[in-house]
Amino acid sequence: MTAVPALELEKIGMEFGRTVRVRALSEVSLSIAPGEVCALTGPTGSGKSTLLAIMGTLERPSAGRVRVEGVDVATARDRTLARLRAQRIGFVFQTFQLHPRLSALGNVEQGLAYSAVSPSERRERAVAALADVGLADRAEHLPTQLSGGEQQRVAIARALAKEPSILLADEPTGNLDQAAAEMVVDLLLEGAGRQRALVLVTHNDALAGRLPRVVRLERGRLVADGSNAAA
Ligand SMILES: Nc1ncnc2c1ncn2[C@@H]1O[C@H](COP(=O)(O)OP(=O)(O)O)[C@@H](O)[C@H]1O
Numbered sequence: 597m598t599a600v601p602a603l604e605l606e607k608i609g610m611e612f613g614r615t616v617r618v619r620a621l622s623e624v625s626l627s628i629a630p631g632e633v634c635a636l637t638g639p640t641g642s643g644k645s646t647l648l649a650i651m652g653t654l655e656r657p658s659a660g661r662v663r664v665e666g667v668d669v670a671t672a673r674d675r676t677l678a679r680l681r682a683q684r685i686g687f688v689f690q691t692f693q694l695h696p697r698l699s700a701l702g703n704v705e706q707g708l709a710y711s712a713v714s715p716s717e718r719r720e721r722a723v724a725a726l727a728d729v730g731l732a733d734r735a736e737h738l739p740t741q742l743s744g745g746e747q748q749r750v751a752i753a754r755a756l757a758k759e760p761s762i763l764l765a766d767e768p769t770g771n772l773d774q775a776a777a778e779m780v781v782d783l784l785l786e787g788a789g790r791q792r793a794l795v796l797v798t799h800n801d802a803l804a805g806r807l808p809r810v811v812r813l814e815r816g817r818l819v820a821d822g823s824n825a826a827a
């Protein structure tokens with residue numbers, strides 16, 4: 597028996613705009629197995645962020661079918677989609693998206709606000725997740741009191757504290773210097789090592805080369821999907 601894929605995309609199309617139509621994606625088909633680690637590459641404007649948002653059920657495609665852990669996104673109830681986003685999918689964005697008024701610990705806890713987790717367990721998990729990314733001693737710091745690399749590590753802790761089965765990261769190292777970027781990628785790969793699928797969007801070829809599978813988009817089309825012998 598083969599396992600249900602973590603993500604299954606069938607002929608995904610996406611158009612934006614009513615008067616002037618922008619075709620962001622055309623006929624993208626892709627399947628990602630549970631625990632599979634994959635880089636999503638391509639030039640700016642090729643549709644990477646749009647595809648990632650569709651994988652995370654943040655956007656609905658104009659055409660095609662999306663299944664997340666076997667759940668058909670088009671026909672699922674809102675409640676089911678909300679549960680997927682709250683408990684099964686962890687997001688990490690280029691601009692960190694931390695709440696500016698909450699401490700590092702508060703941000704990680706807030707990430708669990710919609711999980712079926714009691715407040716005391718929320719606190720416990722958040723403390724552990726911050727320790728996992730090496731920020732135990734920064735728990736009470738506000739985002740402005742942290743470096744970019746540290747802010748992204750808080751965002752990773754927030755995503756991992758959910759114990760998601762799918763991690764989606766959109767150019768998570770785009771705003772970071774080399775050393776911070778490497779740490780962030782190490783943490784994402786480590787997080788993915790615990791039976792989590794990871795889709796990492798990057799236009800950095802050296803970074804993509806560290807991952808076992810590389811999918812490439814150009815002008816909204818999937819133009820390459822290969823395994824990386826070196827990874
Ligand atoms: N909300 C939107 N409204 C209109 N056009 C959009 C929107 N989001 C993305 N696009 C367009 O879709 C294309 C793909 O964008 P995007 O997915 O952000 O690419 P990438 O992440 O690879 O840089 C671009 O032409 C972009 O301008």
Ligand SMILES: [Mg+2]
Nearest residue numbers: 644645646766
């Ligand atoms: Mg993008």
